[in-house]
Amino acid sequence: MTEPTAARVFQALADSTRRDMVERLTDHALSVSALAAPYEMSLTAVGQHLAILEAAGLVVTQKSGRVRTCALTRTGFDILEGWLKARRSPWEKHLDRLGDVLDDDHTI
Amino acid sequence: MTEPTAARVFQALADSTRRDMVERLTDHALSVSALAAPYEMSLTAVGQHLAILEAAGLVVTQKSGRVRTCALTRTGFDILEGWLKARRSPWEKHLDRLGDVLDDDHTI
DNA sequence: ACAATAGTTAAGTTTTAACTTGACTATTTC
DNA sequence: GAAATAGTCAAGTTAAAACTTAACTATTGT
Numbered sequence: 001m002t003e004p005t006a007a008r009v010f011q012a013l014a015d016s017t018r019r020d021m022v023e024r025l026t027d028h029a030l031s032v033s034a035l036a037a038p039y040e041m042s043l044t045a046v047g048q049h050l051a052i053l054e055a056a057g058l059v060v061t062q063k064s065g066r067v068r069t070c071a072l073t074r075t076g077f078d079i080l081e082g083w084l085k086a087r088r089s090p091w092e093k094h095l096d097r098l099g100d101v102l103d104d105d106h107t108i
Numbered sequence: 109m110t111e112p113t114a115a116r117v118f119q120a121l122a123d124s125t126r127r128d129m130v131e132r133l134t135d136h137a138l139s140v141s142a143l144a145a146p147y148e149m150s151l152t153a154v155g156q157h158l159a160i161l162e163a164a165g166l167v168v169t170q171k172s173g174r175v176r177t178c179a180l181t182r183t184g185f186d187i188l189e190g191w192l193k194a195r196r197s198p199w200e201k202h203l204d205r206l207g208d209v210l211d212d213d214h215t216i
Numbered sequence: 217a218c219a220a221t222a223g224t225t226a227a228g229t230t231t232t233a234a235c236t237t238g239a240c241t242a243t244t245t246c
Numbered sequence: 247g248a249a250a251t252a253g254t255c256a257a258g259t260t261a262a263a264a265c266t267t268a269a270c271t272a273t274t275g276t
Contacts, residue, residue, distance in 0.1 A: 007124060014122035015264080016115060026198050033222065043223070045265050066222045066273040077196055084188055091134045091180055123234080141252065151253070153235050174243040174252045 004057025006083045009076045012056035017041075018049050022058060022072065029071035032061075112165025114191045117184045120164035125149075126157050130166060130180065137179035140169075 002008075013019055021035060036046035050070060053059040057075030061068050110116075121127055129143060144154035158178060161167040165183030169176050 007122075007127070010118055010121040010127070011263095013118040014115075017264090019115070019118070022195065026195050031222080041264090042266060044225085044267085047224070048264075063223085068223065072195075077192060080188070080192055084185060084192070087130065087134055088185055119233095125234090139252080149234090150236060152237085152255085155254070156234075171253085176253070 002055040004055065004075050004079060006079050008052075008056040009058065009079050009083075012052050012058055012076070013080075015049070015052075018053055021049060021053065025059065025070060025072045029069050032068045032070065035070055110163040112163065112183050112187060114187050116160075116164040117166065117187050117191075120160050120166055120184070123157070123160075126161055129157060129161065133167065133178060133180045137177050140176045140178065143178055 013022070017039060020038075024030065024035065024038075032043065032046060032050065035050070036043050039046065050059065050061065053076075054061060057073065057079060058077070059070055060073040061070045063069075121130070125147060128146075132138065132143065132146075140151065140154060140158065143158070144151050147154065158167065158169065161184075162169060165181065165187060166185070167178055168181040169178045171177075
């Protein structure tokens with residue numbers, strides 16, 4: 001019910017702690033506690049950040065016993081790349097159009 | 109003094125109004141008033157959004173007379189793409205590593 | 217069985233971001 | 247040169263994130 005969308009991905013990555021978490025997960029999967037270790041905040045807060053990263057499709061977690069292991073996943077990155085490409089292509093035809101518009105009388 | 113960074117780009121695009129502004133600027137440059145028209149918010153608020161988009165390197169503006177024209181620019185998109193590639197490449201070697209870690213005894 | 221570990225839930229507080237109002241400046245148009 | 251247009255600035259308000267504490271569950275180790 002928490003479908004990953006571009007909105008969720010950007011919101012997730014807008015926070016520096018969450019960006020840092022993503023960076024620390026690029027090398028290896030981590031437990032919630034291991035992920036929380038470097039930050040001066042409660043485990044609860046880390047869990048909340050994690051939920052946001054999961055909802056954005058950037059992280060997947062799986063609980064085995066009492067340990068929840070967290071790893072990156074494609075979904076969020078694919079959404080990000082898709083958004084980027086969709087907005088770059090139609091624009092890069094008329095590169096830096098500002099100059100043109102100011103000279104021409106394309107009424108704004 | 110407001111250097112565009114990945115942090116600023118993500119923060120900028122975390123807001124739906126600003127994402128919408130970016131999308132409306134893909135086709136053609138717009139004045140601040142024209143950009144503001146569809147939104148039910150003050151011109152001041154739009155100006156504040158615009159400042160955030162500019163600081164993120166997503167939009168450039170130029171004032172000619174009393175009209176400020178806004179257009180997209182590469183910088184922010186390049187930063188976004190750079191961030192994305194830097195995190196994808198080192199990770200995609202070991203695709204969906206979560207499963208492995210749970211089976212092996214790579215202590216976490 | 218008891219204690220420690222790992223994480224979760226609910227509910228409240230604090231901090232940050234979004235937005236508003238009112239007063240103001242600079243440029244056009246009439 | 248007055249009035250409308252286009253945007254800006256400062257300061258305050260509202261709404262949304264981020265974070266906290268305290269109490270709780272489930273698993274593992276002794």
